[in-house]
Amino acid sequence: MKSLSYIDVFTPRSLEEALELLDKHRGELAVLAGGTDLIIQLRKAQQKAPNLLNIYMLDELRYIKHDNEIIKIGALTDFATITESPIIQRHAPVLAEAAATIGSVQILNKASIGGNIVNASPAADSLPALYVLNATLTLRSKTGTRKVAIEQFYKGYKKLDLQSGELLTEVSFPAMKQNQIGMFFKHGLRQGDAISVVNGAILLEVLNGYVKDARIALGAVAPTVVRATESEKTLIGQRLSEDVILKAAQACLTSISPIDDVRGSAAYRKEMCVNYLYMTLWQMMRMVNL
Amino acid sequence: MKRVYTAYDAVRGAPIYTEDIVPENALRVKALRSEHSHALIKRVDVSAALEVPGVLAVLTARDVPGENITGAVVLDRPFLAYEKVRCLADPIALVVAVDEEAADKAIEKIVVDYEVLEPVYDPVKALEESAPKVHENNLLRHYKLRKGDVTRGFNESDIIVEEEFRTQMQDPAPLEPEAAYAVPEKDGTLTIYGSIQNPFYVLTGVSRILGLPRDKINLVVMAIGGTFGGKSDEAPWDVCAMAGLAALKTGKPAACIYGRDESMIAHSHRHPAVMRYKVGATTDGRLKALDADIYFDTGAYASVGPLVMLRAVTHAAGPYVVENVRVDSYLVYTNNLTAGSMRGFGSPQVHFAVESMMDILADKLGMDPVELRLKNAWRQGVVTASDAVLMDNPDFGVLAEKVCEELGWRRGEKHPDEGVGIAFMAHGNSLGPEGEDKSSATVRISSDGTVHVATSLTEYGTGASRGFVKIAASVLGVPEDRVVVDRVETQKVPDSGGTFASRSTLMGGNAVYLAAKRLRERIERLIEESGHKGLDVVGFVRDVLREEVSEYAEFKLPVCDYNPETGKGTPYLQYTYGVVGVRVKVDRELGVVRVKDIVAAFDVGRVVNEGYLTAQLEGGITQGVAYGLLEELLIGKKHKVLNPNLADYLVPTAADMPRVKVIVIENPSPLTPLGTRTAGEPGIDAPAAAIANAVYDALKIRITSLPITPEKVVAALEKSEAIAVFV
The missing domain is CATH 3.90.1170.50 (Aldehyde oxidase/xanthine dehydrogenase, a/b hammerhead)
Incomplete structure (x- = not known):
């Protein structure tokens, strides 16, 4: 364990002050939100830990709004709130489902959606859901505001399109439509409080029994969360059948590049990915064809 | 105090x-x-x-x-x-x-x-001539079991099965x-x-x-x-x-x-083990020969490895009568983390091997696994694998019957990908061959009439101290709230030996019993001599004597004569017996094994404190399920420990455990005054094997290494399907 005693912690009282501090100490501060990932990483880090900007007090970044068919979530909103939110349950159930699986009650109460996004773990459970919801991230700095599509935000393993001086303040996405259904899946090695071996989310838009649009995102099988574009193509324009969903599930292999690690081998991850996609699509097929 | x-x-x-x-x-x-x-x-x-x-x-x-x-x-x-x-x-x-x-x-x-x-990490390789030397000699102990002549036994066998088993390093x-x-x-x-x-x-x-x-x-x-x-x-x-x-x-x-x-x-871990077994039987299911080589990896230092090895080798043939036995066990130094004490103490490893072998054999014989076990199970007076007569009085028939009935053993329709599995267990009580077992206790009544019990046995959640209270209270005829167990300080309490080997209630309980009995008898004499008939023991001390009275007692079990060099003799006088049955459902696609039901019956001799007793048995079973399915200290390619944390080291959560039905049978041991059998560890011995057997029942795949991870199940299924296609 590394000593963290030399770290300075800045605790701003407002978003403006936070952006001011980020600007003043460009590139020198790590942002502390719920701390459920960051503190552990700092304790284990090989290099010297940076000073911290503690934004946990900034209640202005805690909200869930339904605004003109757009859902907006403040970056500090914790996962317990997201899971229980009627707005999320109604307009983005796939995210409510994903958020509930992130960890134990203690973690759900402390960890924030912004932290999950910026920590950029390929196994982060909220990310596949945000990918299929076509989420947009709002990044603020002292000088302005920038919006980035979540898929553009990740440039590689833990490489982000985030400038020094910028702070993630909001996640937004269109509310799901009547003819859209979404499902999240997660494979962990035990039944409770597990870190994902493979996870993913599927969102289908169905018109007259045909798939009009399909979005599939997979986690823990590549350096970043990835869209399974070949699988999506296989589904679009088709009626869901066992044959179609099997082809779609197998097509995901072209999009993923898993590695061996403490939770499973690459081969096992590939197999789980195909199997889970098939199983989830099968359930969705039943819902659609009912 | x-x-x-x-x-x-x-x-x-x-x-x-x-x-x-x-x-x-x-x-x-x-x-x-x-x-x-x-x-x-x-x-x-x-x-x-x-x-x-x-x-x-x-x-x-x-x-x-x-x-x-x-x-x-x-x-x-x-x-x-x-x-x-x-x-x-x-x-x-x-x-x-x-x-x-x-x-x-x-x-x-x-x-x-x-x-x-150059390091060495495999206990079998560490014994090779050219292996790096961790200490002067990597072989730390070689213990045996010998009975009859295994060559003859195999010659007389109609069916012979062989398998190698591997078990992991479990963290306590x-x-x-x-x-x-x-x-x-x-x-x-x-x-x-x-x-x-x-x-x-x-x-x-x-x-x-x-x-x-x-x-x-x-x-x-x-x-x-x-x-x-x-x-x-x-x-x-x-x-x-x-x-x-x-x-x-x-x-x-x-x-x-x-x-x-x-x-x-x-801290100490469970010994990883490599176990090679060969068992022979007649077509009607009589065990003719058991032959095994067992390697325990004790890591860089011995810790209590030699004692763990003694327990493992003496349990290596299971609670069965086998005509001819040869077991050689090797305790080996490697550069892994040190293994030593962990709940079960060498017993879960060999139970996994033996109880898997019994099912493999039953399958070959086309016999019901329970029937095969009961046919060969220990009874009073049989000759065990160390060529000694069993004085204790096990009754596996009753235990198996209760479990089969409650579990619905192979009755009714079998659901797809569901399976049931069973394993028997026997866990030697007290230290046995690990050393002379002696315990001591002081019981005193202070001048205010409070009863104090002092031992060096510590309380870490097993409820042993509650047991002492109950025993002292019932012997002295006082309410339990008048009895306190003193905090353990080495300057103040007698040396009662260690709080291990599930021995607190058996050894300490009997010492408390003897001390309390002595104290009661002494005070009753004083009451009679002083003519205060009718006064109770505590009332007499408080109101008449007005000074502290104290008695000390020791309780000893006879030394067992098992000799690890010859492989013969009695290792333990008495055992705790059990039968564990599980029902699992396996997800073929994901390889996930879900335990749906656990029924376990244990012969505990005599119940002292039922709440704590069932809690210990359930806890042992839970840790046994984790041993079977989840827990493993993982070592990476560069031989660092990958998961020394509770995020990636998978202790079971409540969601991983089904209902556990524990059935307690009271069949007092004829060999100790209280008749109790131990309960702290026995729960952990059998679940892993029962789960492996249930997985076989569900999918016809035999997993021979622990833990049974989803990845191993998927790989085994692929292999078995490939063979099926090929055939």
């Missing part, structure tokens, strides 16, 4: 643990541990660490005032490593600082030059990591408060390391937040000696408290 902490103290969050009483201004001690599994230490430079503000001392092997050597059974481990490191847990230097932060910083500044040596993972707080007293003595399972063993070790006579040290046992074996061996010696050494060197109170990762690396 302080009493032992209760469950009530624990649930209301009372400050009863060692860390709770460490004042903020106490010094902190931290250890620098080895970077390599096997290396020579060329140089240790602590000068930069000493410059760190807040650092009072940096101590290395040279600063150890007593003997820099420890070992529960074999003195093979330096307290602080010098010349050579043999595993990643080896401490090389200690930093004493004003707080944890300063200590952490100083640790980073210590420079160690290593000359890396108690909630509270190891901790000690040492206070130098004005009279030159040292008081050490700690999370200490076996205080008198720790006293021996600490006194040797610190070069202080035993009477200059008082070890005070604080509440213990679980152990499961992790605090049974040398980890508490280390924290007590580390804190004690710092207190001696500085003259100030000092605390040594392990972090989670340090705890998971430094």
